[in-house]
Amino acid sequence: MNLVEAIQIEKTYLSGEAQVSAIKHADFSIETASFVSFVGPSGSGKSTLLNMIGCLDHPSSGSLTVAGKDVNSLDRYSAAKFRGEHIGFIFQDFNLIPVLTIAENIEYPLIMVQNWPQQKRQQRVNELMDAVGISDQASKYPDQLSGGQKQRVAIARALVTHAKLILADEPTANLDHDTAYRIIDLMKKMRNDYGTTFIFSTHDPKIMDAAEIIYTLEDGQIKQTKGGTKHG
């Protein structure tokens, strides 16, 4: 079953008076529990594509379906609600909330987005901290952790709401190579354990090899350059 299905999507921007095409007639589909990478140089449209799949932005034309929902028509409120229910995000700079402990950062979406009861929240947070190997850091604050540990927290936070799809924009860009590999391995393990689809963007050739399916973007054009079947 396809979790993401894009048919002839385009994204154009106005830059001054000129119209710039960031994504040109993209057709692709991503199955559930895939481990996918969008690769390409800076400015190739990776982030734009992730933003559209993540319902942070709308295609200018074409059809984009995520988790069975045509996301083109979502307004601001519905898009936020949809993201909260189905999508998790991992950011290049981790984007953890500095005043909250690690456990509280992971718990945050369950309070602010999904409003879970306290006991259920606690169980889920503990489960995710164990899964990503940061249980011993629960009461620390983000500034007391290394980059790799912060990204583990971010992965746990993205997974905590049982998101079907995790979008990671350059998740390893601020990490050294060893840590970057460990983070990619962890993401893959989470995909295996929870059946969650991961889509990440990168321009690091060594990291992109870890992906099972690769879509390459160049000047707004997208083509599949690796894989094509469901892995796991």
Place this chain on the structure above:
Amino acid sequence: MGRIVRIAARNLLRYRRRTALTTLLITIGVVAMLLFLSASGSFKAMMVGQITDSMLGHLQVHRKGYVSSIESLPLTMNMKPQMISKVEASLKSINEIEAWSPRIKLGAMFSNFAQTTSIRLNGIDPEKEMATCPELMKRIIQGEMNKLPEPGKILIPELIAKGLKVSPGDSIVLVATNKDGSVNGINFIVQGVLEGISGPGGRDGYMHINDARQLLRIDDNEVSEIVVRLKKPGTLKRVMSKIKTSLGEITSQKGKPVFEIHSWEKLSPFSNIAKMIDLMTLFIKIMLVSIVLISVMNVMIMAVYERIREIGTIAAMGTLPSNILKLFVIEGFLLGLLGAIMGTLISIISILVLQQAEITFAFGRQTGLVLYPLISLSDIAFASIVVVVVSVLASLQPAWKASRMNPIDALRHV
């Protein structure tokens, strides 16, 4: 909601110095307002109480035209027994009225057999006057304390007692001209000396109403004014309206009203000072609102600006715009609440200290007045509610801006 409040509180603590300074500013505003309210309110209440409870009552009924010529104390404008009956019938029908007292006001020559001066006097029924102006007796500073004048005795103002060197127990002569122009003189004993207070009538003497009638050779029970005391001063406007309605219907043969009714505010110039105090209180309130509005808005605008990426992150995670708005509004609310609580506590402590200090001050010719600041629960509640509401309002605009932020732009913000 409790968790959002906790997160909001943590957010405030991340900029401890800024939060502390803003809270301090709000606290200073609350303290300034509550101290001013307590000091000015107590001064006003004391002065108004003194005027109404020992001199003017809450309102007075006169024959039409009397007040405009009150300087000459015209005996020709006294109210006749028939008119008094109508006034008393009207007053009896109003539940809010506690008591009333008829008075004859007169001017006389006061002589200690060596020197003579003029004096303004009120002829009173002691029992009724005591019920209407209960604080009058407290103004007796020499002589028989807590006792209004018996027949044959008078209470004289402090200035005359000092000026003519007259003491309680001394014999004096009062000479008055009646409305027909004939002059009469009677000996009286000084029963006591009255402390003067600010305002008209504040330096009047008092005598028994029957003595006043005898001195003026008034045969019937006519009076110059009827002084009215209310059960609750706050009902003044309502009672005035009721009396005006009932007495307004009584007209002369020419169809003109027979009576006039004046509140103490119209009879005493202190009401203008009271209005000035109210105006200053209003300015202080406006200043408090401005302080809270500007300081909280400034903090919240900075908070939003500094947390744009964080707002983008939580928006991307799916936090609804209403929850983002709530988060920032609660931060503003907590700032206001903290300032209000601290301000109230410091104000109460300061007021208790001022009460113990018994600071004295002078007003007009009155000296040694003790400032005893008091603050009501309603004033504290008003200040606290204003601070909290204004804090919430001040944080609405930044919170709205945060909730409307485009997540992509916010995440790109450096």
